[in-house]
Amino acid sequence: MTPANTRTTLVKLTGVSKYYGNIRALEGVSLEVAAGEITCVLGDNGAGKSTLIKIISGLHRHDAGSFEIEGEETVLANPRAALDRGIATVYQDLAVVPLMPVWRNFFLGSEPTRGRGPFRRLDVGLMRETTRAELLRMGIDLRDVDQPIGTLSGGERQCVAIARAVYFGAKVLVLDEPTAALGVKQSGVVLKYVAAARDAGLGVVLITHNPHHAHLVGDRFVLLKRGVMAGSHTRDSITLDELTRQMAGGSELDELSHELARVAQSPQGTGDTPYDQAAHRPADRTPRDERDA
Amino acid sequence: MSGASLPADERLAPASLARRLLGRPELGAVAGAAAVFVFFSFAADSFLRAASLSTILYSASTIGIMAVPVALLMIGGEFDLSAGVMVTTSALVTSMFSYQLTANVWAGVAVSLLVTLAIGLFNGFMLVRTELPSFIITLGTFLMLTGLNLGFTKLISGGVSTQAIGDMEGFPSAKALFASQWDIGGVTLKVTILWWLALVALATWILLRTRAGNWIFAVGGGADAARAVGVPVVKTRIGLYMGVALCAWISGQHILFSYDVVQSGEGVGNEFLYIIAAVIGGCLMTGGYGSAVGAAVGAFIFGMTSNGIVYAQWNPDWFKFFLGAMLLLATLLNAWVRKRAEARA
Ligand SMILES: Nc1ncnc2c1ncn2[C@@H]1O[C@H](COP(=O)(O)OP(=O)(O)OP(=O)(O)O)[C@@H](O)[C@H]1O
Ligand SMILES: [Mg+2]
Numbered sequence: 001m002t003p004a005n006t007r008t009t010l011v012k013l014t015g016v017s018k019y020y021g022n023i024r025a026l027e028g029v030s031l032e033v034a035a036g037e038i039t040c041v042l043g044d045n046g047a048g049k050s051t052l053i054k055i056i057s058g059l060h061r062h063d064a065g066s067f068e069i070e071g072e073e074t075v076l077a078n079p080r081a082a083l084d085r086g087i088a089t090v091y092q093d094l095a096v097v098p099l100m101p102v103w104r105n106f107f108l109g110s111e112p113t114r115g116r117g118p119f120r121r122l123d124v125g126l127m128r129e130t131t132r133a134e135l136l137r138m139g140i141d142l143r144d145v146d147q148p149i150g151t152l153s154g155g156e157r158q159c160v161a162i163a164r165a166v167y168f169g170a171k172v173l174v175l176d177e178p179t180a181a182l183g184v185k186q187s188g189v190v191l192k193y194v195a196a197a198r199d200a201g202l203g204v205v206l207i208t209h210n211p212h213h214a215h216l217v218g219d220r221f222v223l224l225k226r227g228v229m230a231g232s233h234t235r236d237s238i239t240l241d242e243l244t245r246q247m248a249g250g251s252e253l254d255e256l257s258h259e260l261a262r263v264a265q266s267p268q269g270t271g272d273t274p275y276d277q278a279a280h281r282p283a284d285r286t287p288r289d290e291r292d293a
Numbered sequence: 294m295s296g297a298s299l300p301a302d303e304r305l306a307p308a309s310l311a312r313r314l315l316g317r318p319e320l321g322a323v324a325g326a327a328a329v330f331v332f333f334s335f336a337a338d339s340f341l342r343a344a345s346l347s348t349i350l351y352s353a354s355t356i357g358i359m360a361v362p363v364a365l366l367m368i369g370g371e372f373d374l375s376a377g378v379m380v381t382t383s384a385l386v387t388s389m390f391s392y393q394l395t396a397n398v399w400a401g402v403a404v405s406l407l408v409t410l411a412i413g414l415f416n417g418f419m420l421v422r423t424e425l426p427s428f429i430i431t432l433g434t435f436l437m438l439t440g441l442n443l444g445f446t447k448l449i450s451g452g453v454s455t456q457a458i459g460d461m462e463g464f465p466s467a468k469a470l471f472a473s474q475w476d477i478g479g480v481t482l483k484v485t486i487l488w489w490l491a492l493v494a495l496a497t498w499i500l501l502r503t504r505a506g507n508w509i510f511a512v513g514g515g516a517d518a519a520r521a522v523g524v525p526v527v528k529t530r531i532g533l534y535m536g537v538a539l540c541a542w543i544s545g546q547h548i549l550f551s552y553d554v555v556q557s558g559e560g561v562g563n564e565f566l567y568i569i570a571a572v573i574g575g576c577l578m579t580g581g582y583g584s585a586v587g588a589a590v591g592a593f594i595f596g597m598t599s600n601g602i603v604y605a606q607w608n609p610d611w612f613k614f615f616l617g618a619m620l621l622l623a624t625l626l627n628a629w630v631r632k633r634a635e636a637r638a
Contacts (some may be wrong), residue, residue, distance in 0.1 A: 059521065080523040089521065097515035099581040100507075108511055109523035111504045121502040 008035045009071070009244055010172050010203040011056060011087070018051055025051040026227050028065070032220065033172055033203040038194065040214040041207045042247050043224035047241065048206045052224070053174045057089035058066035058082030063203055083109075088165035089174040098150025102142060103131040105149045106164050134163045138193055155186030162193050166200065173197050174205040179213055211247050215240040223247060318575030319587030321626040325573065325619065326594050333601035335393045340604045350482075353596030354489035357589050358544050359563070360570035361492045362536040364588035365500065367571050369515035369533045370580025372429040373416060376432035376537050377563030383545025384440050384555040385446060388455040399465040406542050411539025412438070417531030439561060446557035459553040471543070472551035485547055489589070492540065496585035509533065514581025535637040569616065570595055573623040595618060 058076030391401030511519035574587025
């Protein structure tokens with residue numbers, strides 16, 4: 001995307017390892033995120049993708065290797081420290097507090113206040129208006145910013161989390177499988193906002209199971225397999241087919257191509273792995289479907 | 294509110310008011326309070342007299358002062374089983390410190406504040422360090438405090454109650470602050486009612502209009518998500534336990550300065566009354582939902598029931614049955630209301 005001479009590397013991991021007790025979750029993984037670029041991390045379930053981004057977002061500390069933010073070796077103490085360094089994360093499993101209203105979730109942890117001393121209070125008007133306006137900019141016209149965020153559809157929730165990160169001036173946006181629970185159309189919407197964040201100059205780390213999604217928007221690809229790197233490519237150096245093949249691995253390839261062929265026949269089945277559809281879609285889709293009706 | 298300045302959303306318009314109302318955590322409690330009020334108005338002739346209402350408000354306030362911080366703690370996703378005996382501990386510390394060192398009672402009051410806050414800090418600190426369920430940790434504190442209350446009192450004063458401190462220096466002014474009362478047109482109003490209402494107002498302000506309030510809801514409703522977006526989860530939890538301790542101190546001083554002696558075995562079991570008031574008031578047992586006003590209404594229901602049974606000249610043994618039935622009804626009603634609210638959203 002950006003010409004090579006003006007690339008600014010925002011986050012750089014070199015040979016990073018992470019152990020949970022004696023479980024090796026990551027070993028010698030390297031990755032680079034530059035401003036205005038999307039780095040995709042691909043791999044199967046349990047490959048260590050979430051672990052990798054939890055290191056970047058300050059939730060876990062790495063046990064070996066180096067972690068640089070804008071050229072400076074760093075160990076992040078907690079997620080707050082990561083946020084202060086401009087790294088915002090949209091988590092796979094813990095993005096929002098379901099029972100809280102949308103506007104409270106949007107500003108959670110970074111609430112604007114007005115007044116002084118004992119009269120310091122939340123700037124509720126600003127919070128509501130901003131939430132509504134920022135979501136509208138992402139194409140989400142919310143019925144009511146007071147509704148519990150748990151009642152939004154999966155795609156809307158992801159977009160709230162992305163909008164929040166962009167609004168708070170993140171330099172690096174980390175997304176853990178933002179499209180996993182989503183339908184085709186909503187995946188497209190989320191990917192569009194990921195691309196919009198990139199065009200706004202953010203460095204993006206996008207985690208996904210889905211080589212199609214990755215190849216649509218990615219500039220670099222890091223493949224993980226059982227905690228180790230199985231490949232690292234730039235967009236020009238790999239085709240979608242090759243990416244898919246590398247992800248699947250040789251023996252599983254026949255089965256996969258069989259599956260892909262079947263998926264291609266059905267009118268709206270592309271996009272998700274069968275696992276994700278089965279696990280997430282029915283529950284997450286319900287509110288949206290009702291609304292459309 | 295946001296809808297006012299923006300074009301109305303057709304998907305929102307019809308259900309909005311009803312849903313807003315149903316979405317309030319205290320709705321179930323208010324309906325319950327109205328029902329209990331009407332019931333005892335008919336069942337007991339003396340229930341509606343001004344003097345009865347002041348007695349009811351007083352009992353409600355003694356539970357209500359503690360129900361407020363306990364509700365905040367429950368919204369934050371935790372319990373405190375030591376809250377009941379902590380009140381007694383706080384009163385005992387003031388009394389014994391003042392008596393033994395023959396200091397001004399205000400010195401005892403100050404030392405008691407520090408000791409009680411330290412107990413709250415201990416509870417919170419143990420919780421965040423061990424990450425054990427708060428049920429276990431505060432059960433431990435409950436047992437330890439119960440033992441210390443009895444043991445120390447016996448050791449120092451040789452009986453189950455403390456020595457009277459009514460003639461000590463500073464007693465009248467401390468009594469004015471914690472246990473005074475006024476006669477207004479033949480009706481006695483106790484100062485605890487003011488403490489109670491002030492605490493409800495303060496807690497509501499904190500919950501709905503401050504950053505700390507936002508964090509309390511978030512810590513109870515999704516601690517991991519809260520931590521991930523930078524909410525100081527540990528500080529919030531410890532703060533909640535210290536809030537319980539602060540109110541235990543207020544309650545403890547009230548008990549001491551209204552009776553001038555303290556029974557060392559008191560307070561056991563009250564922790565459940567606080568939790569019951571909070572739950573009747575719409576606090577979710579699993580955290581993340583509830584209100585201080587709801588807890589106040591819960592305490593008011595407690596006051597009406599405990600006194601209404603006396604006014605109706607029934608055997609007071611029935612009180613526990615009523616309280617239990619009320620708790621179940623309120624919980625069911627709250628669950629039903631919340632389901633409706635969420636289904637419509
Ligand atoms: N807190 C933990 N304690 C112990 N082991 C863990 C922990 N978190 C993850 N693991 C293990 O580390 C490995 C990598 O997990 P991780 O969540 O990073 O996988 P993933 O690539 O994100 O998988 P998915 O695609 O299913 O989200 C797994 O084998 C997992 O069981
Ligand atoms: Mg994962």
